[in-house]
Amino acid sequence: MTARKRYWLMKSEPDTFSIDDLERVGVEPWNGVRNYQARNFMRDGMQVGDGVLFYHSNCAVPGIAGLAKVNSRAYPDPTQFDKKSDYYDPKSTPEEPRWMLVDVAFDRKLKRIIALDEIKQHAAALGEGFALTSRGSRLSVMPVTAAQWKYLLSLE
DNA sequence: GCCAACGTTGGC
DNA sequence: GCCAACGTTGGC
DSSP, rough: OOOOOEEEEEEEEESSOOHHHHHHSEEOOOTEEEOOHHHHHIIIOOTTOOOOEEOSHHHHHHHSEEEEESSSSOOEEEGOTTTTTOOOTTTSSSSSOEEEEEEEEEEEEEEEEEHHHHHTTTTTHEEEEEEEESSTTOOSEEEEOOOHHHHHHHTT
């Protein structure tokens, strides 16, 4: 039995990894998440086939740039064991890995970027609990309800 | 590049 | 287990 499809928003800095990069490679291990809450969403919440809003952060026009899909169950992020990686975590061991990731697969680019600016204007419709529009939130992986998903894509 | 907001670390 | 110091995120 499969559980109902869930929805997520995942942030990426386009200078590092953009929706175009994802389109090029097809599938990408979402490495480098070093926040427990974000990890827990990937580890405990994500299922293969879930929908992902691919969000561009820390750039000229932050916003939702495309759609992706969760393409694997969570597994240990290999970069945590790699001493040469920026994401190396000396406190993590292969026996007890601290950081998990999922593979993310390209779905499609949006016809246009749905800018954060614009999303903020719909904050009321999206609800108080939405981490993207709640002040000061830096969460890089967050759940999106089916209603929020539908609403956001209706802006496209 | 600035800096507010937030999460984590570590001394006590 | 408190909390100050520090590091990071990410919009602007």
